[in-house]
Amino acid sequence: MAFIVKKIISGKGYYYLNENKRADGKVKKKASIYLGKTKKEAEKKAKEFLAKLKKDSGKNSDAEEELEKKKISIEELAVFCKRKGFVYQSGEIYGGFAGFWDFGHLGVELKNNIKNEWWKFHVTQRGDIVGIDGSIITHPMIWKASGHLDNFSDVFVICKKCKKPNKIDKRELGKAKCDCGGEYDEKSAKDFQLMFKTKVGETEEAYLRPETAQLIFSNFKSVYENSRRKLPFGIAQIGKAFRNEIAPRDFLFRSREFEQMEIEYFVKSGSICLYKIPNEEILVYSAEAQENNQEPVKMKLKEAFEKEIIKKDWHAYWLGISFSWFKKLGANPENFRIRQHRKDELAHYSSDCWDLEYKFPFGWRELEGIADRGNFDLVQHEKFSKKDLKIFDEETKEKMFPEVVCEPSLGVERSFLVFILDGYYYSKKRENVVLKLNPKLSPIKAAVFPIVKQKEFENLAKMVVEDLQQEFFVVYDESGSIGRRYSRNDESGTPYCITIDEKSLKNKDVTVRWRDTAEQVRIKIKDLREALRKAIGGEDILKFGKAVNTRKK
Numbered sequence: 001m002a003f004i005v006k007k008i009i010s011g012k013g014y015y016y017l018n019e020n021k022r023a024d025g026k027v028k029k030k031a032s033i034y035l036g037k038t039k040k041e042a043e044k045k046a047k048e049f050l051a052k053l054k055k056d057s058g059k060n061s062d063a064e065e066e067l068e069k070k071k072i073s074i075e076e077l078a079v080f081c082k083r084k085g086f087v088y089q090s091g092e093i094y095g096g097f098a099g100f101w102d103f104g105h106l107g108v109e110l111k112n113n114i115k116n117e118w119w120k121f122h123v124t125q126r127g128d129i130v131g132i133d134g135s136i137i138t139h140p141m142i143w144k145a146s147g148h149l150d151n152f153s154d155v156f157v158i159c160k161k162c163k164k165p166n167k168i169d170k171r172e173l174g175k176a177k178c179d180c181g182g183e184y185d186e187k188s189a190k191d192f193q194l195m196f197k198t199k200v201g202e203t204e205e206a207y208l209r210p211e212t213a214q215l216i217f218s219n220f221k222s223v224y225e226n227s228r229r230k231l232p233f234g235i236a237q238i239g240k241a242f243r244n245e246i247a248p249r250d251f252l253f254r255s256r257e258f259e260q261m262e263i264e265y266f267v268k269s270g271s272i273c274l275y276k277i278p279n280e281e282i283l284v285y286s287a288e289a290q291e292n293n294q295e296p297v298k299m300k301l302k303e304a305f306e307k308e309i310i311k312k313d314w315h316a317y318w319l320g321i322s323f324s325w326f327k328k329l330g331a332n333p334e335n336f337r338i339r340q341h342r343k344d345e346l347a348h349y350s351s352d353c354w355d356l357e358y359k360f361p362f363g364w365r366e367l368e369g370i371a372d373r374g375n376f377d378l379v380q381h382e383k384f385s386k387k388d389l390k391i392f393d394e395e396t397k398e399k400m401f402p403e404v405v406c407e408p409s410l411g412v413e414r415s416f417l418v419f420i421l422d423g424y425y426y427s428k429k430r431e432n433v434v435l436k437l438n439p440k441l442s443p444i445k446a447a448v449f450p451i452v453k454q455k456e457f458e459n460l461a462k463m464v465v466e467d468l469q470q471e472f473f474v475v476y477d478e479s480g481s482i483g484r485r486y487s488r489n490d491e492s493g494t495p496y497c498i499t500i501d502e503k504s505l506k507n508k509d510v511t512v513r514w515r516d517t518a519e520q521v522r523i524k525i526k527d528l529r530e531a532l533r534k535a536i537g538g539e540d541i542l543k544f545g546k547a548v549n550t551r552k553k
């Protein structure tokens with residue numbers, strides 16, 4: 001509501017346009033606009049201003065406004081994650097422990113949902129991939145065979161100017177400079193083993209795994225035989241890995257303890273891809289374009305393969321699968337690109353490597369690596385273990401090593417950042433953040449509110465909660481105004497807010513509010529669980545009942 005007021009200041013009259021707005025159940029006064037010194041002048045100006053306001057807000061000024069996409073820095077994101085209970089710095093009460101993070105009550109749910117969706121998409125729903133769960137402290141010979149013990153190190157250096165420690169690649173020694181512009185002190189340079197060492201029993205040295213992949217290779221033969229697989233097939237694993245990073249940074253992006261979701265996909269050497277390359281379009285950044293200082297080009301993955309930019313059909317296929325998983329769960333495709341490793345970047349075992357990259361607030365960075373490892377790992381483990389790790393080829397009647405044509409390797413925490421960053425919106429009308437997570441990923445699926453603190457409403461609300469809890473993570477919330485409860489849940493990414501009101505007692509139905517548009521629908525309590533299940537699965541919640549007119553008069 002806008003209205004003209006006259007204020008008397010030092011004996012003179014001034015006209016202002018004031019606006020009252022309801023927020024969190026209270027009337028709030030918005031900043032007033034100066035209209036002039038005479039009533040006539042004020043009325044004219046107010047009319048012009050309101051007409052402009054109506055024009056600016058579009059034809060239907062009563063409809064819910066579009067949510068505004070908010071770009072935030074990684075530091076702001078960390079603050080938000082802490083405030084809401086997604087992520088805390090580990091050991092915070094003791095001043096924090098750099099490179100380690102704890103997940104709070106919302107964070108653990110989001111993380112579990114990400115892992116479950118990944119497993120469903122890559123294992124359960126496919127048929128050609130099985131899983132394992134290997135140990136974290138592993139046989140030391142595994143890391144000897146894999147090359148990690150001898151090669152998995154960085155060079156530790158100290159900046160002459162700002163005195164900060166950093167790590168650089170061996171090849172950058174003498175060339176690389178610190179972010180502050182200072183040179184590194186070459187005398188300070190020393191090799192730094194990235195694996196965490198521990199002791200088993202009194203004397204035996206062992207390591208915390210720096211990647212999950214080697215557990216797949218060391219178990220390969222058993223899994224192959226016991227699961228009765230034929231090539232091509234894959235082995236997947238989700239689990240923790242540890243790297244003693246010299247300079248952990250960018251919140252969850254580079255930490256010392258993290259979780260990987262990995263697949264080793266085994267094929268017979270030279271075999272063509274059995275699956276269709278997903279029909280996805282994405283920015284493609286070839287090694288050649290990088291070397292010639294050209295920009296990445298948007299094209300279909302199939303086209304990139306046909307033009308021989310992506311050399312292997314399997315790579316094009318897996319890049320498409322990885323990208324489509326993110327898209328399916330609501331990530332913004334504009335923030336993704338694929339980048340080929342230049343020759344000087346290729347790992348010792350890899351002949352071609354592509355990364356799925358994401359535009360983080362601090363720039364384009366690796367999200368998921370799709371390395372081609374050949375048969376390097378199995379050959380190494382056979383050599384060191386002296387066990388026959390070859391399999392029998394029915395066609396040639398000979399024994400052979402299968403090759404890992406693709407190793408999609410994704411960090412759980414990096415995916416976590418992607419979904420929160422892409423889901424982070426702001427509503428001016430509601431004056432709060434709206435975390436537009438795909439309902440499958442949302443930590444809390446529904447919040448149930450009794451409209452007032454009275455026994456009959458509370459009892460019905462608790463009954464609804466108990467029923468929904470059989471299937472979903474649901475919360476009961478009775479504190480604060482309805483507006484405050486909505487905004488709290490918008491920020492947590494809760495897709496559905498369920499209110500028990502006077503009509504609920506009589507009609508046995510509830511109001512369900514959809515987070516993204518604030519539209520509401522009345523649904524019978526007996527149909528609620530099924531409606532929620534379908535809505536989380538991707539259907540529109542508004543079709544499961546009668547729409548509620550929430551437009552303010």
Ligand SMILES: [Zn+2]
Nearest residue numbers: 159162178180
């Ligand atoms: Zn420096």
